[in-house]
Amino acid sequence: MFTSFFIGTAGSGKSTLTKAYSEWLTRNEFNVVLVNLDPGVRRLPYSPDVDIRDYVNLEEVMDKYDLGPNGGLIASIDMMAGFVDDFKEEIEELKPTYVLVDTPGQLELFAFRSTGPLVTTAIGSEESCLVFLMDPLLSRSPSGFVSVLLLSASVQYRFNLPQINVLSKADTLKEEEIDKITEWISEPQKLLNAIDQEASGLRREISINLGEVFTSFGLFNEILPVSSLTFEGVDNLYAVLERIYTDREGLI
Numbered sequence: 001m002f003t004s005f006f007i008g009t010a011g012s013g014k015s016t017l018t019k020a021y022s023e024w025l026t027r028n029e030f031n032v033v034l035v036n037l038d039p040g041v042r043r044l045p046y047s048p049d050v051d052i053r054d055y056v057n058l059e060e061v062m063d064k065y066d067l068g069p070n071g072g073l074i075a076s077i078d079m080m081a082g083f084v085d086d087f088k089e090e091i092e093e094l095k096p097t098y099v100l101v102d103t104p105g106q107l108e109l110f111a112f113r114s115t116g117p118l119v120t121t122a123i124g125s126e127e128s129c130l131v132f133l134m135d136p137l138l139s140r141s142p143s144g145f146v147s148v149l150l151l152s153a154s155v156q157y158r159f160n161l162p163q164i165n166v167l168s169k170a171d172t173l174k175e176e177e178i179d180k181i182t183e184w185i186s187e188p189q190k191l192l193n194a195i196d197q198e199a200s201g202l203r204r205e206i207s208i209n210l211g212e213v214f215t216s217f218g219l220f221n222e223i224l225p226v227s228s229l230t231f232e233g234v235d236n237l238y239a240v241l242e243r244i245y246t247d248r249e250g251l252i
Contacts, residue, residue, distance in 0.1 A: 001092075002098040002245050003124045007155060008133030010105040011230060013168040017133065018102040019046040021237065023100055028122035033096035035087070037119065038104040039076040039213040048102075052092045073109055080148060081115045084122040099123075107163055111155050127245040130161050131237070134169040134223065139181055140173070142194040146207045149214055153251075162244045163221070170225035170232055178225050185223050188215045 040058040062072035069170035138144040184191035226233035
């Protein structure tokens with residue numbers, strides 16, 4: 001059982017990529033299970049096989065504890081930990097080859113509270129991977145790209161799992177913009193040069209220092225441009241995930 005956790009900031013395209021990737025896997029005759037972990041989402045572009053809303057309902061939590069939307073989300077996500085065994089059992093009963101987990105829209109509530117790592121550990125198998133979605137609009141500028149990389153590194157540090165960085169909604173970017181972003185990863189010095197030209201003062205110094213830290217720790221990993229609309233790059237996503245799963249199996 002191979003488990004992929006789709007994680008990223010609100011609006012980065014987690015749910016639509018979960019849907020697109022599941023459709024691609026299904027067309028290739030793989031058995032796929034879709035898991036929704038967002039207790040507050042009202043509409044999804046796919047029908048989840050396992051849904052946290054069957055166990056925790058945001059509106060009911062808000063009413064019961066007299067909470068606003070933010071407090072209700074925090075409480076709901078914390079409550080999720082009490083049901084991990086239940087939806088793990090649901091997943092296993094379906095005997096999937098691939099499990100695609102759509103994480104909550106509010107990344108910070110899932111990644112930086114105790115629930116997130118607890119849930120990924122509980123329902124993930126040894127063959128698990130994070131798919132981190134990089135916001136394409138923020139990634140266009142050198143300093144914005146550094147901010148996205150910093151968040152990506154924080155998430156990987158938090159979950160301690162293999163991670164793929166995906167440039168989501170690639171269809172919204174021009175070809176030259178995608179080339180520029182992928183070049184910043186393959187040749188980090190070009191990113192540092194771009195930062196030097198774009199930023200000034202404290203922002204410039206922080207950005208350059210962060211870029212150098214990413215380089216020294218090998219955090220400039222491959223970025224995959226992917227479009228859920230055109231399915232561009234979805235086959236590459238599958239290939240990279242398979243390579244990670246195979247490498248992990250060899251270590252077990």
